[in-house]
Amino acid sequence: MKFIEETRVVSEGELQINNITPYHVTKFYREQIAKNGYYDQLKRIVEPSVEEFESPGTLDTSGEHDNTVVPGLQHKYPQTGLLLVTERCGSYCRYCFRKRIVGKTSDEIAPDFAQVAQYIAHHPEMTNVLISGGDPLMLSTAKLDKILDHLLPINHLSSIRFGTKMLAYEPRRFEDSALPALFERIQKSGKTPIIVTHFDHVGEISSDAEQKVRTLRAQGVQFLNQAVLLAKVNDDPEILAETFAKCHEIGVRPYYLFQARPVKGASHFQVALRRGIEIARGINQRLSGIEKTFKYIMSHYTGKIEILDLGDDGRVYMRYHQNKVSEKIGRIFSRPHVEAACWLDDLQGNEI
Numbered sequence: 001m002k003f004i005e006e007t008r009v010v011s012e013g014e015l016q017i018n019n020i021t022p023y024h025v026t027k028f029y030r031e032q033i034a035k036n037g038y039y040d041q042l043k044r045i046v047e048p049s050v051e052e053f054e055s056p057g058t059l060d061t062s063g064e065h066d067n068t069v070v071p072g073l074q075h076k077y078p079q080t081g082l083l084l085v086t087e088r089c090g091s092y093c094r095y096c097f098r099k100r101i102v103g104k105t106s107d108e109i110a111p112d113f114a115q116v117a118q119y120i121a122h123h124p125e126m127t128n129v130l131i132s133g134g135d136p137l138m139l140s141t142a143k144l145d146k147i148l149d150h151l152l153p154i155n156h157l158s159s160i161r162f163g164t165k166m167l168a169y170e171p172r173r174f175e176d177s178a179l180p181a182l183f184e185r186i187q188k189s190g191k192t193p194i195i196v197t198h199f200d201h202v203g204e205i206s207s208d209a210e211q212k213v214r215t216l217r218a219q220g221v222q223f224l225n226q227a228v229l230l231a232k233v234n235d236d237p238e239i240l241a242e243t244f245a246k247c248h249e250i251g252v253r254p255y256y257l258f259q260a261r262p263v264k265g266a267s268h269f270q271v272a273l274r275r276g277i278e279i280a281r282g283i284n285q286r287l288s289g290i291e292k293t294f295k296y297i298m299s300h301y302t303g304k305i306e307i308l309d310l311g312d313d314g315r316v317y318m319r320y321h322q323n324k325v326s327e328k329i330g331r332i333f334s335r336p337h338v339e340a341a342c343w344l345d346d347l348q349g350n351e352i
């Protein structure tokens with residue numbers, strides 16, 4: 001197998017034991033990164049590294065399994081349902097935090113959408129569903145339509161989100177002539193269709209992607225972008241500011257910049273909190289008020305934590321953006337900084 005560092009002979013068993021994600025890159029993405037001047041950075045998103053055998057961590061850092069309420073549906077925060085519909089992706093990101101699922105057969109994928117809908121119907125506090133996986137746009141539009149057959153009759157859902165990296169990996173997926181009708185159906189049922197794109201780097205925003213976003217926006221689809229802060233890929237305020245400015249320009253609102261998680265086989269992508277805070281500050285210094293709509297977030301077992309600052313008192317300041325316990329949301333707390341810490345669990349001192 002070809003790794004970034006070397007070619008190495010590995011057995012199928014070794015790949016399985018070490019949970020190595022399958023290797024697959026679309027022709028489109030391969031060509032896009034070869035010609036855009038960022039090959040050395042972007043190849044790390046899709047090309048395997050031998051570091052994947054050694055990077056420590058666990059496979060479910062956010063407690064997804066514990067928050068699964070019926071097979072394939074997670075309900076961690078009251079207003080949001082997270083529905084996993086496929087294990088497949090256009091290409092496989094080497095940093096994926098769902099390495100335990102993608103490219104494999106997983107019992108965390110919803111087998112029965114009627115059961116999912118029944119749960120949601122009994123939970124009026126849930127106002128939106130995020131359809132994810134894997135990448136939901138790997139499913140045929142007919143299959144997505146079937147899933148919507150179950151979700152659209154639920155009156156208390158006000159938006160349907162699709163989390164997808166296909167605008168980076170295969171924007172031609174959005175040329176499907178059946179897709180406009182799918183988004184129209186969502187709107188006619190009184191809900192807002194939202195696509196959450198996954199552009200980690202300005203070099204992933206091709207002219208094809210830009211054109212598809214503009215067309216879908218004209219059809220009433222809203223766009224948000226989530227990115228992951230990745231060592232040796234985009235750990236540079238200049239690049240991320242350019243990425244978010246480009247998103248803003250094409251009508252995609254920068255939404256989350258995720259701290260990479262301590263996932264087994266992917267933790268070598270983590271950037272230390274000290275550096276991450278510097279980068280977030282650097283991005284904000286470069287963007288206008290209307291462009292800086294992102295939050296620097298650690299998606300922790302306990303909730304979504306916004307990372308705010310490293311104070312002169314040597315403490316890391318944070319705030320719960322989402323938490324199961326609503327009283328904790330919005331409250332600022334801090335822990336003593338520990339050099340090279342990348343995650344809340346690395347900050348072991350007294351919490352204030």
Ligand code: SF4
Pocket residue numbers: 088089090091092093094095096097098102133134135164165
């Ligand atoms: S597209 Fe999303 S789910 Fe698929 S490998 Fe990449 S990050 Fe993971």
